[in-house]
Amino acid sequence: MPTVSSRGDAMRGLAVFISDIRNCKSKEAESKRINKELANIRSKFKGDKTLDGYSKKKYVCKLLFIFLLGHDIDFGHMEAVNLLSSNKYTEKQIGYLFISVLVSSNSDLMKLIIQNIKNDISSPKPVHVNLALHCIANIGSVEMSEAFGQEVPKLLVSAHASASVKQSAALCLLRLIRTLPEAMTYAEWASRVIHLLNDQHMWLTAATSLIHTLSQLSPGDYKGCVSLAVSRLSRIVTSTYTDLQDYTYYFVPAPWLSVKLLRLLQCYPVPEEPAVRGRLVECLETILNKCQEPPKSKKVQHSNSKNAVLFEAINLIIHIDSLGLVLIPQPFWRQVDLMLPILLTSEFIIFLCVLSEPNLLVRACNQLGQFLQHRETNLRYLALESMCLLAGSEFSADAVKKHRETVINALKTERDVSVRQRAVDLLYAMCDKTNSEEIVAEMLAYLKKADYAIREEMVLKVAILSEKYASDYTWYVDTILKLIRVAGDYVSEEVWHRVIQIVINRDDAQGYAAKTVFENLQAPACHENMVKVGGYILGEFGNLIAGDERSSPLVQFNLLHSKFHLCTPSTRALLLSTYIKFINLFPEIKPTIQNVLQNNNQLRNADVELQQRALEYSQLSSITSQDVLATVLEEMPPFPERESSILAKLKKKKPASVQVSLVGCFIPSTESTEHANRPTYSTIACSFLLRFKLIHFKNLLIFADTIPTGSKGMRGLEFFLFMFKNSGVLFENALIQVGVKCEFKEQYGRVGLFFGNKTGNQLQNFAAAVSLAQTNPHNPQINVATQKEPPSQIDGGAQVQHFINLECISMFSGSPNLQLRYQHSSAPQQVTLKLPVIINKFMEGVDMNSGDFFSRWKQLGQPTQETQKIFQARHPIDTEAARTKLTGFGMCALTNVDPNPENLVGSGIIKTKTSQIGCLLRLEPNKQAKMYRLTVRSSVGEAAALICSMLE
Amino acid sequence: MMKFMLLFSRQGKVRLQKWFNAIGDKERKKIIRELVSMVLSRRPKMCNFLDWKDYKVVYKRYASLFFCCAIEESDNELLALECIHRFVEILDKYFGSVCELDIIFNFEKAYFILDEFLLAGEIQESSKNKVLRAVENSDSLQEENQEAEATRSILEEFGLS
Numbered sequence A: 001m002p003t004v005s006s007r008g009d010a011m012r013g014l015a016v017f018i019s020d021i022r023n024c025k026s027k028e029a030e031s032k033r034i035n036k037e038l039a040n041i042r043s044k045f046k047g048d049k050t051l052d053g054y055s056k057k058k059y060v061c062k063l064l065f066i067f068l069l070g071h072d073i074d075f076g077h078m079e080a081v082n083l084l085s086s087n088k089y090t091e092k093q094i095g096y097l098f099i100s101v102l103v104s105s106n107s108d109l110m111k112l113i114i115q116n117i118k119n120d121i122s123s124p125k126p127v128h129v130n131l132a133l134h135c136i137a138n139i140g141s142v143e144m145s146e147a148f149g150q151e152v153p154k155l156l157v158s159a160h161a162s163a164s165v166k167q168s169a170a171l172c173l174l175r176l177i178r179t180l181p182e183a184m185t186y187a188e189w190a191s192r193v194i195h196l197l198n199d200q201h202m203w204l205t206a207a208t209s210l211i212h213t214l215s216q217l218s219p220g221d222y223k224g225c226v227s228l229a230v231s232r233l234s235r236i237v238t239s240t241y242t243d244l245q246d247y248t249y250y251f252v253p254a255p256w257l258s259v260k261l262l263r264l265l266q267c268y269p270v271p272e273e274p275a276v277r278g279r280l281v282e283c284l285e286t287i288l289n290k291c292q293e294p295p296k297s298k299k300v301q302h303s304n305s306k307n308a309v310l311f312e313a314i315n316l317i318i319h320i321d322s323l324g325l326v327l328i329p330q331p332f333w334r335q336v337d338l339m340l341p342i343l344l345t346s347e348f349i350i351f352l353c354v355l356s357e358p359n360l361l362v363r364a365c366n367q368l369g370q371f372l373q374h375r376e377t378n379l380r381y382l383a384l385e386s387m388c389l390l391a392g393s394e395f396s397a398d399a400v401k402k403h404r405e406t407v408i409n410a411l412k413t414e415r416d417v418s419v420r421q422r423a424v425d426l427l428y429a430m431c432d433k434t435n436s437e438e439i440v441a442e443m444l445a446y447l448k449k450a451d452y453a454i455r456e457e458m459v460l461k462v463a464i465l466s467e468k469y470a471s472d473y474t475w476y477v478d479t480i481l482k483l484i485r486v487a488g489d490y491v492s493e494e495v496w497h498r499v500i501q502i503v504i505n506r507d508d509a510q511g512y513a514a515k516t517v518f519e520n521l522q523a524p525a526c527h528e529n530m531v532k533v534g535g536y537i538l539g540e541f542g543n544l545i546a547g548d549e550r551s552s553p554l555v556q557f558n559l560l561h562s563k564f565h566l567c568t569p570s571t572r573a574l575l576l577s578t579y580i581k582f583i584n585l586f587p588e589i590k591p592t593i594q595n596v597l598q599n600n601n602q603l604r605n606a607d608v609e610l611q612q613r614a615l616e617y618s619q620l621s622s623i624t625s626q627d628v629l630a631t632v633l634e635e636m637p638p639f640p641e642r643e644s645s646i647l648a649k650l651k652k653k654k655p656a657s658v659q660v661s662l663v664g665c666f667i668p669s670t671e672s673t674e675h676a677n678r679p680t681y682s683t684i685a686c687s688f689l690l691r692f693k694l695i696h697f698k699n700l701l702i703f704a705d706t707i708p709t710g711s712k713g714m715r716g717l718e719f720f721l722f723m724f725k726n727s728g729v730l731f732e733n734a735l736i737q738v739g740v741k742c743e744f745k746e747q748y749g750r751v752g753l754f755f756g757n758k759t760g761n762q763l764q765n766f767a768a769a770v771s772l773a774q775t776n777p778h779n780p781q782i783n784v785a786t787q788k789e790p791p792s793q794i795d796g797g798a799q800v801q802h803f804i805n806l807e808c809i810s811m812f813s814g815s816p817n818l819q820l821r822y823q824h825s826s827a828p829q830q831v832t833l834k835l836p837v838i839i840n841k842f843m844e845g846v847d848m849n850s851g852d853f854f855s856r857w858k859q860l861g862q863p864t865q866e867t868q869k870i871f872q873a874r875h876p877i878d879t880e881a882a883r884t885k886l887t888g889f890g891m892c893a894l895t896n897v898d899p900n901p902e903n904l905v906g907s908g909i910i911k912t913k914t915s916q917i918g919c920l921l922r923l924e925p926n927k928q929a930k931m932y933r934l935t936v937r938s939s940v941g942e943a944a945a946l947i948c949s950m951l952e
Numbered sequence B: 001m002m003k004f005m006l007l008f009s010r011q012g013k014v015r016l017q018k019w020f021n022a023i024g025d026k027e028r029k030k031i032i033r034e035l036v037s038m039v040l041s042r043r044p045k046m047c048n049f050l051d052w053k054d055y056k057v058v059y060k061r062y063a064s065l066f067f068c069c070a071i072e073e074s075d076n077e078l079l080a081l082e083c084i085h086r087f088v089e090i091l092d093k094y095f096g097s098v099c100e101l102d103i104i105f106n107f108e109k110a111y112f113i114l115d116e117f118l119l120a121g122e123i124q125e126s127s128k129n130k131v132l133r134a135v136e137n138s139d140s141l142q143e144e145n146q147e148a149e150a151t152r153s154i155l156e157e158f159g160l161s
Helices: A012-023 A027-046 A053-068 A077-084 A089-102 A110-121 A126-139 A142-148 A151-157 A163-179 A187-198 A201-217 A225-238 A255-265 A274-290 A300-322 A330-343 A346-355 A360-372 A377-390 A397-401 A404-413 A417-430 A436-447 A452-468 A473-490 A493-505 A507-521 A528-545 A553-564 A569-585 A587-598 A608-623 A626-632 A645-653 A655-661 A681-694 A697-706 A713-721 A850-859 A879-889 A941-951 B025-040 B077-095 B100-105 B107-117 B128-143 B146-157
Strands: A727-732 A736-745 A748-757 A763-772 A782-786 A799-808 A816-824 A827-834 A843-845 A866-872 A892-894 A904-911 A916-926 A931-938 B002-009 B014-019 B049-052 B055-062 B065-071
Touching (some): A012 A053, A012 B100, A027 A053, A053 B014, A077 A089, A077 A110, A089 A126, A110 A142, A126 A163, A142 A151, A142 A163, A151 A163, A151 A187, A201 A225, A201 A255, A225 A274, A255 B077, A274 A300, A300 A377, A300 B077, A377 A404, A377 B049, A377 B077, A452 A473, A452 A493, A452 A645, A473 A493, A473 A507, A569 A587, A569 A626, A748 A763, A763 A782, A879 A892, A879 A916, A916 A941, B014 B100, B025 B049, B055 B077, B077 B100
Antiparallel strands (some): A727 A736, A736 A748, A782 A799, A816 A827, A843 A904, A904 A916, A916 A931
């Protein structure tokens, strides 16, 4: 039997019960004993006899004990509430304890409880008031805030309340403010609360906590606390340890209050008043100086509390520095002080600061440097942590970098993973161009044995550093590939996407990248992420290394395909795309690849994506000519420069550590941002496929000889296709996909738009507006009407429809613009798209015989009515294909009209509200010269010119 | 601000838990489970601080008991460590060389002491003597009624009341 404290009243029954529980040999025995007790208490509470206060208290206490053992308690609340109105302190106390621990804020009993608290809070006995205040603070619910939000502040500034009541009231109010900040009026009692800082010492810690929170919520009202806080701090740091008696903790005067005051000061800018500012600098210097003094005690409590104050002082120094001000060290500020009336201009102060040496920041850094090798693990941990912050300041960054070796050593030798994690953070923060190779190499070496918990984060950090400080891209490529080798499982999509993105954008990296991935793939076991990177890069740039017979096309293909069966479907899908790219790059291995594509393993694969890719790719490779293939499968155009997605990911993981050091982390680039609307990289695999889905094979064959080649990029190409088709994906990025489906009849058109939200979050303030470029507002060429406005929000993953009706009034060129605006995670986005409404959509074909055609042809013989162009055919001349293209364009292709069967003639009428414009077309190929002559005649000369230029 | 404080034994049995913000019961149990196993798995001489989820965890072992608290990102770790130590000192003075059993058998007293020391997750009174005086003051109020109750309680335990 343990010694039960002799003080207070011991509840024997409770002690016996606790002993019983402790004597239980098994979990079952314990449950049995508890159930027996619960049944006993239940019957007592339900019994006819009214229980006296003592019994109630004892049973409530037993229930509490059972609850704390981890069992659920569903009765006894009423009895506990009854105890609150007992006039015996001890019963009241237990009642309040039970309620604080066990009553949830939405309890039915809350009204009763609040009533009891109201009685106690206005009691003349301070102990009762304190119990009530503790209970309010412990529950801290919204109801409590509403019920006592006005009451508690009164106690705080009351002339009669005792110090102990006041300190409870201060923290109680603090809790209520945290729960319901809007319910409080701050300004009203601001000045009285601020002046609590002048009050006697004993309850200041609590008051300062309150003022700190109030200052964060309403800084303006509490600005006055700064000078009071500085003078209070100054009194503490200059006092000897005997001055403050009870509040001196292991020879350190009032560490809790000091830290609170230092934190309070971090809510505000540096005081403007020179005297206050000078005093603050003096305080900070004193704190720094004290750390150099020999310790007054060998106890760890002494050094801990002294250093707690020091670290908080360093935080304040960093805070002041982050405001762009450097504190002038003591010898200087005295002089400044004297001259201030005349010379207090910001230039002057800054001028002095440049002269000043060493400033507080550097001193702080040196102090932390000492801690880096301290025998206390705690101090090493904290020094690494604080140095991370100092590394972000331009004044201390260099001082931090001096400790590089120590930090690297910490990474290698620290036994504690938490400390190693801090070392990684600091290395990351101090990395620059001069030390990046060493730091990245050390991090890579450590990654091999790093704890699983921090590997992913480390991978992100290595990836970011190697990109940010890459002086040449071979080093960058090597680093990322090594990263995949060492920690493939922790390499997230963002990382391997990024390396591909960079290789594609950098011509100088491509050949090396192809060579290196090829070498890496030759390892007997290589990570799936390596296969992905390898597949993609060889698909794009395999030709750059194909000259060497050790990496000939077939060798490359066989190497990749040997991994195929070991990979997950998503990687296999990527490899299939690589294969079709190979067919284009290396026509000589086409049969081998076609065999693979047409293998039943692919064609009948259970995975729909693989099946579709295999089918479409094998069709594409067998139906199309080499030229078509070359166009469709041309190298991916460069990606727009944007913030690295890796960085975004790291920010998500660790918001604080990134902000410090990533200013200006973009790769150097020669690219402009003209492709800003292109799909982002993360959707690359699917958009790659999308290119094929978009194109109906028939159309593909037709327009292929007029496809714009080279630099126009995907968007130009995609839009071009809409000349021949009426539906497809108009636009896609990481956030949104816009699909379109149009119908046209005579001069009327109906455009259905489908907006798909690809994110998980709601897109807000969505708006879609149609405008026709270069149009005269009084005389529009197209009338636009919407049936109803598009919804203003699109839920995550949802698709909404929006219909637009159009009427073509007169001839127009170009296309109307669709302007989309929306907000994603409160960042406004804007996209301008071209609607696929082109003049040829309003054209209908007219069938006519040879006689009619030529008689009309001659009628339109004036020079203004004809436009003729002669141009090079970019692809082999194929009359059949051209004929189909013409039909897709909207004209009727006429047969047996032209005496030369190679020539192609067509006719159509553009229908607008105001006029109907007849158009006739004649296309004469010259196979020997590979030239076309295109002649268009129309009743309106502009139309002829327009159609001619569109078809060219 | 301190978010919560836990006292648990080397066997992982929770002896005291104090939550300073509103967290659901289920979530509390989950936090206790994860945190206890994490702290217990750490070796001596490792540092007393841990980054855990959105909290900084500060813990220290005293004999068979672990004292563990969670503070906010911007809080001062060393001072939290000394909060724990001051709490232990107060318990020690009150119980006279405190041991785990004192806290088990007098758990309600441990709660009362903690309420005088910390409130709303902030230090209420950092002076050891003042906290002890406040607790003793309320104890003296109990003693007034003690004698009559003590006799009654013995009778009751034997079913004689």
